[in-house]
Amino acid sequence: MSSRHPKRIHPQHDSRLLRMMSRVSRVLENAITSAKSACLPSVALLLVICTSAFAQSVDKEPKEIAVVELGGAAERSITEGNSTFGPTVAVEVTPIENWLELEAGVTPLFRRHSTEWTTDLLFKKPWTLSPKIEFMLGVGPEWIHTNAYGTKMNSAGIEVAADFMFWPSKKHRFGWYLEPGYDYKFGPGHEHSLGVSGGLLIAIR
Numbered sequence: 561m562s563s564r565h566p567k568r569i570h571p572q573h574d575s576r577l578l579r580m581m582s583r584v585s586r587v588l589e590n591a592i593t594s595a596k597s598a599c600l601p602s603v604a605l606l607l608v609i610c611t612s613a614f615a616q617s618v619d620k621e622p623k624e625i626a627v628v629e630l631g632g633a634a635e636r637s638i639t640e641g642n643s644t645f646g647p648t649v650a651v652e653v654t655p656i657e658n659w660l661e662l663e664a665g666v667t668p669l670f671r672r673h674s675t676e677w678t679t680d681l682l683f684k685k686p687w688t689l690s691p692k693i694e695f696m697l698g699v700g701p702e703w704i705h706t707n708a709y710g711t712k713m714n715s716a717g718i719e720v721a722a723d724f725m726f727w728p729s730k731k732h733r734f735g736w737y738l739e740p741g742y743d744y745k746f747g748p749g750h751e752h753s754l755g756v757s758g759g760l761l762i763a764i765r
Contacts, residue, residue: 631759644669715747
C-alpha cells in the first residue's frame with residue numbers, strides 16, 4: 561500500500577507569484593489614474609459649456625423690432641389761445657443703438673368747427689436712465705392738414721419733443737410714456753403751440 565504526499569510549492573514560486581500580482585496591481589492603478597486625469601477635465605469642460613449655453617438661452621431676450629405708442633394728445637395754441645384734443649398713434653424704430661431713434665406718428669386733433677391732422681417724423685437721441693426708465697429728445701418735420709369752418713389748408717412745420725418712457729418690467733414688453741412738445745407751423749399766422757401726449761407702449765419682438 562503506497563502513501564501519497566501533497567506537493568509542496570517552492571518558496572521561489574511564491575515570491576514570483578507575489579511580484580507578478582504586485583506588477584499587475586500597479587499597472588491597473590496607473591491605468592485608472594490616467595483615465596481619471598484624462599476624463600475629469602473633459603467632463604468639467606463639457607459641464608461649463610452646457611451651463612453657459614443654458615444660461616444664454618434663458619437670459620437672452622429677443623431684440624425688439626419696434627415700439628408702438630397708443631394714447632391721447634392735447635395741444636394749446638399760444639398764438640390763437642384755443643385747445644384741441646384727440647387720439648395719437650406712432651411707431652418707433654432704432655436704426656443706431658443708443659444713438660438714434662426714429663418715430664413716425666399720426667395725430668388727429670379736434671375742436672369746435674375744426675379738425676387738424678398732423679403727421680410727423682422725429683429724430684430722437686435716447687438716454688437710458690435706469691433699466692426701467694428711458695428719456696429721448698427729438699426734433700423733426702411735420703405736415704398739418706387743417707379743415708376749419710369748411711376751409712381746408714395744408715402747411716409744414718417743425719416739432720421738438722421730450723419723450724419719457726417707463727417700463728414696469730426689465731423685459732420692456734409693455735409700458736407707458738409721456739411726451740411734452742413744442743410745434744411751430746410755417747403756414748399763415750406762423751402758429752406756435754404747446755402739446756402733450758401719453759399712453760401705452762407695446763414692444764414688438
